[in-house]
Amino acid sequence: MDKPFNTLDRHFHLPHVRQVDASRPLMWLRMGWDDMRANFGASLAYGLIFAAIGYVILAYAADLPYLFTAAISGFFLVGPLAAAGLYEISRRHERGESATFADSLRGLREHGDHLLYYGAFLAVVLLAWERLSAILFALFYEGVAPDLGNFFADVFLSGAYTHFVVSYLVVGGAIAGVVFALSVVSVPMLMDRKSDMVTAMMTSARAVGFNLGAMAVWAALIVVLIGIGFATMMIGMVALLPLLGHATWHAYKDLVE
Template sequence: MTKSYDSLQQHFNLPHIRSVGADRPAQWLRAGWEDMRENLGASIVYGMIMAAIGYTILSYAVDKPYLFMTAISGFMLVGPLAAAGLYEISRRHEQGEKVSFMGSLRGLARHADSIAFFGAFLAIALIAWERISAIMFALFYRGEVSSVTNFLGGMLASDGNLYFGAAYLVVGAVLAVVVYALSAISIPMLMDRETDPFTAAMTSLRAVQANFDTMLLWAVMIVVLMGVGFASMMVGMVILLPLVGHATWHAYRDLVR
């Protein structure tokens, strides 16, 4: 497997990937916190926008359990794209500059085509997951689905629904792993270098493979932090999303030479 990835790296002329230890995710969060603290206004604007969008979507989906679950997991799928402006803030902060919210948006315009192309991939993944989720609910879930509370009660009331829940999680996890591996550091790379989305995705895949334990820990930390944001009715997301976004920039800088 390692040889095949090495061949992939040579064939597509991918940048060199560093091997990092399991202590690095905590360092990425600390560095991300410093970026956010030094650019607090612009960072918080991104957090407020995404929190407002997330709250609106969840409010609409609260009486549609399959859509509610899809919305939460979908937020994770498109998170790397939503944080693109935060990567620009961190990139400029690394160069000793302070950047406003509008300045970060102008920075996005430099790589708009590549980011839009990668965004289309994430959108397709999100739509595919929404359709798969709807089909699984329609075919296999037995019980009332008029609200999230009824859904959770129905899950516990039937062994068949417990099997459905397990299958639902497995299918969602497989899709999440694929998207995460291809997007973990792709958009920061597109913001930083003159490269194409395919090369960025293959570099991300290579980075995850070469640092599997560390990147798995990083994924778990992201899920936990985003979970806290959702549990706080998106209020915590105002801080947590910018924190994770800035930290992801430092993950990219640490992993890719």
């Protein structure tokens, strides 16, 4: 398992990646909670901003089922970048520096170039997924679009659209898996050290390859917590997004020397 990831050193100068226990993500959440409590106002400010943005996007897509599902899944794709300000808060808090909301914005400006490139990458992926989502609906979903309130029950749980559900989950899951592997620690790494985007993404892929058990647990926790955020009409996201953002910083510090 290690050999394919070790060959990355032939092309990139990558930092050493640690191997951690599969239960370690629970510790990341605990440390993330500690950071959130210590910087409550700044953390919740990010939670409120992105919960509000998410609610507006979902409300806009409410009459377009394919766009609504793409928006929900797309939230997972852009989440690592959306939490960049939270990484900066954790970074400053760890160093004993001022970590207000304004301080985090200054930190974002200092790393603006790298974040812009990474944002462009995620934007391309998100646009591609939105188009693929529309194509899958056109190919496999037959009939009138159901009411959004019953959409998941009528389409995903009824058994009447098995081909559509399987294709949607396979394609969406493959895209999400690749983006997760390339982004799980890459944005915190860009915020923490002078590194280019490609090196950060390859380090992230290596961290996932060396810690499949822990990364599977971490991915499951992210899906469950973000799912709770959506189930509560983005209200829960106000606290859950900052928690995951701070925890992701500790995941990076734990995995990358």
